[in-house]
Amino acid sequence: MSEHDYDVIVIGGGGAGLAAAVSAAERGASVILFESEGELGGSTQESAGMFTAAGTSIQKQLGVEDTVERFFQHYMDLNQWLLKPGLVRRFCELSGPTLEWLLEIGVEIPAQISPNAHTPGLTRAGVEDVWRAHVPKDQGYGLVLTLDKARKAHGIEVVLHTRVERLLVTDGRVSGVVADGVELAAGAVVVASGGLAQDRTLVERWFPDALRGGDSLFVVAAPGSRGDHLAFGEQVGASVAGDGWGLMLPTAEFVRHHHWQAGFPPVSRVHVNGAGRRFMDEDASYAVSTGQITSQMDAHDAPVWMVFDEAARLALPAGYADWDAEKLLDHVAEGSAVRATSLEELAGIIGVPAENLTATVDRWNDQLPNGSDADFQRDQTLAAKGSTTPPAPIGSTPFYATRVLPAELVCTHAGLEIDANASVLDQQARPIPGLYAAGEAGGGILGNRYVGGGNAVANALTIGRLAGQQAAASA
Secondary structure (H helix, E strand, C coil): CCCCCEEEEEECCEHHHHHHHHHHHHCCCCEEEECCCCCCEHHHHHCCCCEECCCCHHHHHCCCCCCHHHHHHHHHHHCCCCCCHHHHHHHHHHHHHHHHHHHHHCCCCCCCECCCCCCCEEECCECCCCCCEEECCCHHHHHHHHHHHHHHHCCCEEECCCCEEEEEEECCEEEEEEECCEEEEEEEEEECCCCCCCCHHHHHHHCHHHHHHHHHCEECCCCCCCCHHHHHHHHHCECEECCCCEEEEEEECCCCCCHHHHCCCCCCCEEECCCCCECCCCCCCCCCHHHHHHHHHHHHCCCEEEEEEHHHHHCCCCCCCCCCHHHHHHHHHHCCCEEECCHHHHHHHHCCCHHHHHHHHHHHHHHHHHCCCCCCCHHHHHHHCCCCCCCCCCCCCCEEEEEEEEEEEEEECCEEEECCCCEEEECCCCEEEEEEECHHHEECCCCCCCCECCHHHHHHHHHHHHHHHHHHHHC
16 A cells, blocks of 8 residues: 555445445455545435345245346346446346345345335335345345444444545546545545435436426435536546436425325325326336326326325325325415315316216226226235235215326436446546446446336445445556
């Protein structure tokens, strides 16, 4: 370490940065980690912690047959083959071993079927035919705690409240960073500073579709997601992958919090388009639901509406920030939800044909309360979530409606383009010596379609681990 202050410098202390730091230290590298905020964890800590992986010991214990090839095919097909197959295959190959590594260092994932993203075990990640979402004990917070424990065991230094200003470059190689005006030399640098969701100007440039949420737009990404990776990339002429891509979740227009705080909409609800017709499984994975909703908004040049009744309102559990029985009345008073004494009156208020809306609700009532859904197979989705009781009919007055739109900005996919070794590429697709990236800061794995729950966490930790290993080797 004679010419370096550290072998590896990691920028960002979320899941990707912690995985990179621990992995580099496991290879014998001296490591320091800079985190702009006052605590470690980033967006990973705020997540459910679901980790998507194929061919894992958890799947095998539960009799789930899965392969890297099957995962790869699904991933590429869902993303319409707009991603580099070599990079995605590398991710699919390493996701399983990364999960096993997490288990080895102390992450707890019981070999049991989980009905949702909040119960430890194996659950349904998205729209795949094989369950791949591994939910850890204590969710994303549990992942961060375990990674941080490993960090401490390796003696990795952390500097909080410190936003790295720029990279150092020597003879074409990234050779360190400047933080708080101090230069630190390193053999390699890993950029894991998160996405750009917290910077409105950068969102307008790199993910303008997020602005479709209008005044309802809210961000659940970590506060440090300010696009620092783009500034570092511009400094060294790096290429950017994922322009225009990111993850928006559809929500009611009055929701302003992550669903853990916001609460959940009633089970007995139907989504209708501008023609007053149902068009989707209301519980469809957000791997596809945002696209379904926006396509209907565009096709009819009209909002999509969620319709439910008084019984559904009264059944909402108390104590949530947005979906609460009494607060729903406040939403009506402020105009972000509407109420009517009949479906015909409701149709007039929301501007859809009354005969279509009433026929839609009638058909919904003929099927879902009887445990079937011939049109959109929501009965299968509910069963996968562990529901044993069919939804109640929609029929008690008054009736309610609220707009549904993509308004919850979770993560952005515009990152520094990386290769299969997590090396950052320049404009000619050549690796920039000494520079690696992972998580949202590394572009090319999170695509135009979010594969499902666990995609971002698996990307962060899998590529973070790879970046740490490669940085240690190059240093």
